[in-house]
Amino acid sequence: MIVHVLTLFPGLFDGFLRESIVRIAQDKGALAVDLIDFRRYAKDRHGTVDDRPFGGGPGMLLKPEPIFEAVETLEAQRGPMHRVLLTPAGDLLTQATAERLAGLPELLLLCGRYEGFDERIRLGISWEEISIGEYVLSGGEVPAMVIIDAIARLQPGVLGDEESALRESFREGLLDFPQFTRPRVFRGMSVPGVLLSGNHAEIEAWRRQEAARRTQERSGAAPEEQQDR
Numbered sequence: 559m560i561v562h563v564l565t566l567f568p569g570l571f572d573g574f575l576r577e578s579i580v581r582i583a584q585d586k587g588a589l590a591v592d593l594i595d596f597r598r599y600a601k602d603r604h605g606t607v608d609d610r611p612f613g614g615g616p617g618m619l620l621k622p623e624p625i626f627e628a629v630e631t632l633e634a635q636r637g638p639m640h641r642v643l644l645t646p647a648g649d650l651l652t653q654a655t656a657e658r659l660a661g662l663p664e665l666l667l668l669c670g671r672y673e674g675f676d677e678r679i680r681l682g683i684s685w686e687e688i689s690i691g692e693y694v695l696s697g698g699e700v701p702a703m704v705i706i707d708a709i710a711r712l713q714p715g716v717l718g719d720e721e722s723a724l725r726e727s728f729r730e731g732l733l734d735f736p737q738f739t740r741p742r743v744f745r746g747m748s749v750p751g752v753l754l755s756g757n758h759a760e761i762e763a764w765r766r767q768e769a770a771r772r773t774q775e776r777s778g779a780a781p782e783e784q785q786d787r
């Protein structure tokens with residue numbers, strides 16, 4: 559899949575794209591990331607991409623022209639594609655959203671900066687608006703990286719077979735079960751005996767139960783409403 563990112567700070571993505579699963583996804587040909595600095599579509603020779611709001615008020619807004627030009631130029635080359643605007647006012651990102659986006663052949667992410675956008679960027683181009691959480695960041699670059707990470711690991715062949723199979727079975731919709739590695743006892747804390755038993759059916763049942771318990775505990779239910787603690 560190809561992810562095009564419209565950003566004023568392509569350098570922010572350097573380390574992120576060079577390491578770990580996102581790197582593996584690119585090396586395997588499952589993911590390509592195309593960083594587009596939309597300052598190059600600015601109308602003046604100073605590369606102006608923002609301006610003061612009409613009616614007054616603090617801060618600067620992204621101007622519409624460079625973004626319209628960037629989107630139109632890209633889509634003239636590649637064809638229309640699904641577009642995502644990263645904004646704290648968007649719908650909260652979920653794993654279901656990541657799965658839907660991961661299935662697209664091509665995706666465009668627009669990273670905002672400064673205090674916001676000229677509203678015509680919303681009115682004149684259709685976007686899915688996504689937020690990564692109820693807090694305000696200084697731009698959409700970190701949210702774009704969050705989305706790229708979430709979709710990179712969902713591309714076929716990126717994670718090992720075992721991990722993908724696990725994900726697709728009973729872990730679907732549940733938080734992870736607790737896991738342990740060596741040593742068997744660390745500072746008085748022992749690895750649960752069932753995990754050392756070699757009985758795979760019992761291990762799977764235990765993991766299923768622990769994942770369900772953890773999901774329920776973290777779902778926000780008050781402790782007294784929780785059962786089987």
Ligand code: ADE
Pocket residue numbers: 644645646670688689690691692693694695696697698701
């Ligand atoms: N831009 C600034 N804050 C953001 C957030 N929480 N999610 C998405 N984009 C943003």
